[in-house]
Amino acid sequence: MSPGKAGVLRALLLIAVSIPAAFAADKPGKAAIASAHKLATEAGFEVLAAGGNAFDAAVAVSAALSVVEPQSSGIGGGAFFLIHRASDGKQVMVDARETAPAATDAKQYLDAKGDLDRDKSVNGALAAGIPGEAAALAFVAEHYGKLPLKKSLAPAIRLARKGFAPDTRSLMFLGLRKDVIARDPGATALFLPGGEVPKSGWVLKNPDLAHTLELIADKGHDGFYKGEFAKKLVAGVAKMGGNWNLEDLASYQVREREPIVFPYRGHTIVTAPPPSSGGIALAEMLNILQGYDLAKLDRVARTHLVVEAMRRAYRDRAEYLGDPDFVKMPVAELTSPLYAAGLRASIHPKKATPSDSLPGFMAPVQGTDTTHFSIIDADGNLAAVTQTVNLPYGAAVVVPGTGFLLNNEMDDFALKAGVPNAFGLVGGDANAPKPGRRPLSSMTPSFVIGPERTLVIGTPGGSRIITMVLEGILAWFDGDAPQQLVDNKRFHHQFLPDVISIEKDTFSLDERKALQEMGHMLSEGERPWGFMNAVDWNRKSGEVRGGSDSRGVSGTALVK
Numbered sequence: 409m410s411p412g413k414a415g416v417l418r419a420l421l422l423i424a425v426s427i428p429a430a431f432a433a434d435k436p437g438k439a440a441i442a443s444a445h446k447l448a449t450e451a452g453f454e455v456l457a458a459g460g461n462a463f464d465a466a467v468a469v470s471a472a473l474s475v476v477e478p479q480s481s482g483i484g485g486g487a488f489f490l491i492h493r494a495s496d497g498k499q500v501m502v503d504a505r506e507t508a509p510a511a512t513d514a515k516q517y518l519d520a521k522g523d524l525d526r527d528k529s530v531n532g533a534l535a536a537g538i539p540g541e542a543a544a545l546a547f548v549a550e551h552y553g554k555l556p557l558k559k560s561l562a563p564a565i566r567l568a569r570k571g572f573a574p575d576t577r578s579l580m581f582l583g584l585r586k587d588v589i590a591r592d593p594g595a596t597a598l599f600l601p602g603g604e605v606p607k608s609g610w611v612l613k614n615p616d617l618a619h620t621l622e623l624i625a626d627k628g629h630d631g632f633y634k635g636e637f638a639k640k641l642v643a644g645v646a647k648m649g650g651n652w653n654l655e656d657l658a659s660y661q662v663r664e665r666e667p668i669v670f671p672y673r674g675h676t677i678v679t680a681p682p683p684s685s686g687g688i689a690l691a692e693m694l695n696i697l698q699g700y701d702l703a704k705l706d707r708v709a710r711t712h713l714v715v716e717a718m719r720r721a722y723r724d725r726a727e728y729l730g731d732p733d734f735v736k737m738p739v740a741e742l743t744s745p746l747y748a749a750g751l752r753a754s755i756h757p758k759k760a761t762p763s764d765s766l767p768g769f770m771a772p773v774q775g776t777d778t779t780h781f782s783i784i785d786a787d788g789n790l791a792a793v794t795q796t797v798n799l800p801y802g803a804a805v806v807v808p809g810t811g812f813l814l815n816n817e818m819d820d821f822a823l824k825a826g827v828p829n830a831f832g833l834v835g836g837d838a839n840a841p842k843p844g845r846r847p848l849s850s851m852t853p854s855f856v857i858g859p860e861r862t863l864v865i866g867t868p869g870g871s872r873i874i875t876m877v878l879e880g881i882l883a884w885f886d887g888d889a890p891q892q893l894v895d896n897k898r899f900h901h902q903f904l905p906d907v908i909s910i911e912k913d914t915f916s917l918d919e920r921k922a923l924q925e926m927g928h929m930l931s932e933g934e935r936p937w938g939f940m941n942a943v944d945w946n947r948k949s950g951e952v953r954g955g956s957d958s959r960g961v962s963g964t965a966l967v968k
């Protein structure tokens with residue numbers, strides 16, 4: 409099925425989604441920050457108290473998370489900063505996704521038999537794209553913040569220098585990645601004192617990372633991407649078997665992307681455009697679901713329809729999406745209500761559509777690590793930021809003297825067409841690794857803006873990110889508060905394998921039976937997934953609320 413043409417509808421949509429100026433004027437008067445770590449949430453409030461806005465706070469939280477949650481994100485990784493500026497309603501996504509180095513050659517990731525060598529795609533310097541995080545911090549501070557980087561990076565620098573006790577989640581992931589970390593002297597020196605995973609209570613001091621952050625604070629973007637520091641990175645990466653050059657770093661720039669924007673039930677959804685697949689998939693799913701009165705349906709009928717919407721959106725993800733600077737994508741068509749109406753018509757109200765009866769391809773997924781935080785400030789500025797080094801502790805290598813792990817984002821490319829990546833995702837030409845390209849992401853930082861209420865939402869979780877954001881938004885429309893919607897049990901379908909993954913106790917036995925009778929296969933995982941952080945604001949009541957997923961250990965939502 410190919411996406412229909414929807415030029416006229418698109419024009420109407422653009423009119424429908426422009427935000428009334430009146431909204432820009434009112435203010436919450438309070439701020440809310442929900443992040444995966446108490447120290448990061450506090451860093452954000454410290455910067456707000458120093459006169460910063462939501463975007464200064466976002467820089468502070470982002471940098472602090474890169475210190476206290478090294479398994480999830482860091483200066484060696486990338487990020488998407490979704491921004492809504494209250495003063496003029498400007499909305500933009502700062503895309504600080506990693507890029508493939510010039511020396512990228514898909515053959516480097518294959519073994520002698522021509523099969524994908526997973527060890528090369530996820531472990532070691534060859535797995536690392538050119539990092540975007542430092543560029544994001546400098547760019548967001550300069551273009552959207554009120555404070556100098558020195559102020560907004562101060563809490564992160566202090567945390568790196570004075571140290572903090574990594575939480576049990578951090579240590580658990582360290583255990584999972586220990587063998588790979590142990591191969592690299594730089595990473596071992598930082599994370600495995602005495603060659604072992606430390607016990608709870610151990611304090612991680614990282615003066616090298618404090619230095620790196622100070623360099624960015626002093627010199628901005630160029631402090632990281634040019635000069636002596638860039639030389640150190642290139643030489644260090646070469647020593648570890650990777651191949652970056654000075655130009656890869658010197659030419660790195662964030663991109664400002666127009667968000668995917670569409671109406672849903674009287675609200676405007678603002679979400680991540682390519683190189684994220686999240687916004688397009690979210691638009692496809694919500695456009696399909698707009699055609700049903702979900703609130704009137706029982707849980708089984710509703711889950712069936714949501715799963716069928718997921719199945720169809722994930723099929724298109726693998727087929728069409730990639731880096732917008734390199735690949736032409738039918739974005740308007742995929743996100744048009746007309747296309748969704750066609751997909752809706754193919755859904756049987758009582759029977760699962762077998763995935764193998766639909767064209768396309770895709771495969772299984774495992775959520776591991778990444779991080780998302782949500783901010784509303786007292787003026788109504790919004791920031792939704794998802795940032796990552798990809799798998800826990802990224803590529804598990806540290807260039808000595810830098811204090812941060814390199815990402816393993818190269819594995820988010822379709823390194824070999826049709827062969828699943830670490831999340832079980834497959835792809836083809838649209839997401840093939842090429843010099844300078846950004847690998848397709850599932851990170852979906854999002855806003856839902858309505859006449860009365862606004863939600864800021866996102867989560868880690870690999871390809872499950874998109875369905876988690878969908879379920880969070882649906883729950884919010886049902887009346888769930890942020891804490892409730894982040895804690896809800898989850899289900900996920902991604903076309904292939906043709907199975908609904910569920911967390912423990914998501915459905916009762918009767919509900920499971922009813923879904924199975926409709927033709928759905930269910931698979932209950934051992935572990936919960938995601939670490940969602942959301943905040944909302946009700947203009948009518950003045951209430952500002954936050955919620956941090958209780959699946960996380962140190963997640964903290966505060967309102968002040």
Ligand code: DON
Nearest residue numbers: 776777778849850868869870
């Ligand atoms: O950009 C992406 O889609 C992945 N690198 C995100 C990885 C992730 O969420 C791992 N998390 N739980």
